[in-house]
């Protein structure tokens with residue numbers, strides 16, 4: 162509690178997940194609150210799947226300003242909320258709850274965080290993009306790329322059902338020019354690709370993990386982005402750099418999605434550099 166307002170109540174936000182230890186968001190958010198002069202607290206809370214309805218009732222009852230959802234709650238929280246933003250509805254998952262009056266609104270800022278990070282180097286409108294993966298992160302990114310007017314979207318995934326479901330969503334709901342490509346062996350990135358997004362879990366906690374693709378198909382001028390934030394410099398990004406590509410790490414996506422949540426809750430613009438520094442400190446980058 163701040164010394165300046167010893168009798169006032171702090172605003173509280175949180176993250177619900179399981180397992181949730183090691184989640185960097187509290188560290189990043191509390192640094193950003195302090196920097197912005199906000200007397201807010203961010204709690205990291207271990208919540209089992211069967212306890213999620215009670216946890217959301219508690220969040221309502223105790224007047225939390227909002228919260229984040231991480232594994233395994235991003236989909237199962239939906240029926241417990243009052244409304245969804247268009248992004249959350251299209252993606253079918255919620256990573257951020259905000260309170261508006263008596264209503265809890267579910268949003269998905271993962272894709273927006275990616276897009277904000279991407280826009281620091283590249284505008285995807287009208288450009289050719291390849292997305293590796295069709296899970297939650299890939300879905301969020303593909304939806305926001307389509308909403309940003311991406312010219313062509315190729316979804317490359319091992320599991321055909323997931324890949325085709327994402328392509329159907331992009332075509333039917335967003336009228337995107339999208340194709341599914343089965344991922345077999347080493348993927349050859351097509352000539353003329355402007356943006357390659359690695360949105361699978363390959364490389365998580367393993368700096369040597371290879372993404373099965375032809376290294377020679379990475380060419381200068383291509384933007385190569387990886388969603389993995391630990392380690393920050395994945396093998397794919399190191400390979401892409403050595404081939405002359407522009408690279409974007411997963412820390413940028415994470416910081417920008419946290420910044421979007423911060424803005425929604427507090428109506429204040431956070432300092433992105435303070436958030437990035439905090440994340441790097443937490444991850445010992």
Ligand code: NDP
Pocket residue numbers: 271274293294295296297298299318319320323344360361362363365388389390411412414415416418
């Ligand atoms: P999901 O479990 O929903 O999806 C995993 C995806 O990875 C699927 O498409 C799966 O393919 C694919 N995959 C996994 N292993 C392999 C492999 N060996 N070869 C080919 N494809 C593989 O996970 P999420 O989408 O939620 O998360 C993916 C990653 O994104 C995680 O590491 C997470 O930490 C990171 N992430 C980063 C964020 C950030 O802000 N930087 C935000 C959100 C997530 P298949 O369908 O064929 O099984």
